[in-house]
Amino acid sequence: MAEEEVIVLNFWPSMFGARMIMALEEKEIKFEYKEEDVFGQKTDLLLQSNPVHKKIPVLIHNGKPVCESNIILEYIDEAWKDDKTLPLLPSDPYHKSQCRFWTDFIDKKVFDAGRRTWTKRGKEQEEAKREFIETLKVLETELGEKVYFGGNETVSAVDLVLISYYPWFPTWETIGGFSLEDHTPKLMGWVRKCLTRPAISKSLPDPLKILDRVSQIIKVHEFFYGY
Amino acid sequence: MAEEEVIVLNFWPSMFGARMIMALEEKEIKFEYKEEDVFGQKTDLLLQSNPVHKKIPVLIHNGKPVCESNIILEYIDEAWKDDKTLPLLPSDPYHKSQCRFWTDFIDKKVFDAGRRTWTKRGKEQEEAKREFIETLKVLETELGEKVYFGGNETVSAVDLVLISYYPWFPTWETIGGFSLEDHTPKLMGWVRKCLTRPAISKSLPDPLKILDRVSQIIKVHEFFYGY
Structure with a gap:
């Protein structure tokens, strides 16, 4: 998976964003960080990536957005399963x-x-x-x-x-x-x-x-x- | 899996219980139904199976309780995965x-x-x-x-x-x-x-x-x- 593109949309004090970042770091997955000003103007990228809730955090993996922090954690765990990275959830x-x-x-x-x-x-x-x-x-x-x-x-x-x-x-x-x-x-x-x-x-x-x-x-x- | 024991604790009008029952029925899994009177005295089985929330629905599979309806759905989907039953979530x-x-x-x-x-x-x-x-x-x-x-x-x-x-x-x-x-x-x-x-x-x-x-x-x- 040489051409992985991983972008995260976050707001720095968010506990929901932090868990996404930690999961990526624990699994040693490289990503591009984009800060969203949730009290100001939301970016087009956020509105397009999460049109239903219009909220951070969002993980965009090879152009596909995943929203809601615990759904993102499960996605990270499943999408990078074969890479011998740290599992976040048990398989049983x-x-x-x-x-x-x-x-x-x-x-x-x-x-x-x-x-x-x-x-x-x-x-x-x-x-x-x-x-x-x-x-x-x-x-x-x-x-x-x-x-x-x-x-x-x-x-x-x-x-x-x-x-x-x-x-x-x-x-x-x-x-x-x-x-x-x-x-x-x-x-x-x-x-x-x-x-x-x-x-x-x-x-x-x-x-x-x-x-x-x-x-x-x-x-x-x-x-x-x-x- | 000949000796499967599946017990469900439910309260009849619950949307959270109904989805558990439908998932079992869709997958043709046999189960024993136990009605809980949520406005009356909670049974010992409910209190022991869900000591944290003390709520229905609960699925008890071979003596092990699983709580929270959508967690139960995912559990049913994963625990009966190899039985060629209907998948409730895609694998991708x-x-x-x-x-x-x-x-x-x-x-x-x-x-x-x-x-x-x-x-x-x-x-x-x-x-x-x-x-x-x-x-x-x-x-x-x-x-x-x-x-x-x-x-x-x-x-x-x-x-x-x-x-x-x-x-x-x-x-x-x-x-x-x-x-x-x-x-x-x-x-x-x-x-x-x-x-x-x-x-x-x-x-x-x-x-x-x-x-x-x-x-x-x-x-x-x-x-x-x-x-």
């Missing part, structure tokens, strides 16, 4: 179904509760924090004594999906006033282990940059909306 | 990704808008109707001139996921005061075509029974809540 149907169960669980629970830890106030914020921490505790239990969700040797799609949220953790902790090290220390150990992998550490956005931008957004919001 | 990675894109689209858009056509009133109900009809128009365009979403010969996971909502259409049309035959006549032709398949028609709940139960729920709600 039952183990694969369990892997899909946890990626689905993470996106259903972590994204929504995490966002509410900084967009809500008072009782709703407390509820969001409780939900978010509970979710991470469920995931810590699922990790158990394994090094990675994918086993002791290597990362799986579950690792990539969950670690894609990590750059947002300091923002949610700072604004929500809680410490994940206190609540889920073993899971934070897993975070540190993941970050030793170059494919992961170089693909994730800077957590402090996210905290800085979110702090600005909150200040603007408070100025105009008064809360 | 790109075509498979497109199939997953549409099942994901249907669940993201149809479920939520459909439910709001009867649980909301006034402006919110009108918005829900508009969204629901727009979503079906997008799907009608995607169907194009094909007999099924899976092609001219056979149904795919996209067909099963979308037709699983059909028993709810008369309820949403009656309460919302609109006709899908007027808005998406070609898609309604596809519904009729799907219903000629015994695996589909015998697996779907009775639309009039759903309308009847929903009408009762609305009456009780209006009596106690006053709207």
Whole structure:
């Protein structure tokens, strides 16, 4: 496959984009990165590649676009299967179904509760924090004594999906006033282990940059909306 | 595979359960059906099989539970792959990704808008109707001139996921005061075509029974809540 053309459309703080980039890096697939300004004018390439949702991330492989982050992960895993690259999902149907169960669980629970830890106030914020921490505790239990969700040797799609949220953790902790090290220390150990992998550490956005931008957004919001 | 044991946990009006049943029927896989009363006491089997979400549908294959309807569909397709049964997803990675894109689209858009056509009133109900009809128009365009979403010969996971909502259409049309035959006549032709398949028609709940139960729920709600 000498003439592979791989283009990714992303927006730098996106957890959904980050997992796509990490998957490509883990599999050592070369790609061209194109940043989309999701708050500004969307590019023609984005609108043509994802006419239904008009959202990043998009992977364009030899001219064919694939949308929706976990569908992209499965596509990457299947399209580069024969290259002896790292598998992101197990081949056994039952183990694969369990892997899909946890990626689905993470996106259903972590994204929504995490966002509410900084967009809500008072009782709703407390509820969001409780939900978010509970979710991470469920995931810590699922990790158990394994090094990675994918086993002791290597990362799986579950690792990539969950670690894609990590750059947002300091923002949610700072604004929500809680410490994940206190609540889920073993899971934070897993975070540190993941970050030793170059494919992961170089693909994730800077957590402090996210905290800085979110702090600005909150200040603007408070100025105009008064809360 | 002589000693296969397949148990399904379902609640009769569920679109998520119906697609699991249709997939098993299309593939001619024998199974034992267990009805769960989701408004009453959940059975120990459900709680043990799906301890995280505690929801139907669940497929238990030789003692191993698989949860979440579209994950179940993929599991059924992969676990019974070698049996020369009908494939629900194409084997080509790109075509498979497109199939997953549409099942994901249907669940993201149809479920939520459909439910709001009867649980909301006034402006919110009108918005829900508009969204629901727009979503079906997008799907009608995607169907194009094909007999099924899976092609001219056979149904795919996209067909099963979308037709699983059909028993709810008369309820949403009656309460919302609109006709899908007027808005998406070609898609309604596809519904009729799907219903000629015994695996589909015998697996779907009775639309009039759903309308009847929903009408009762609305009456009780209006009596106690006053709207």
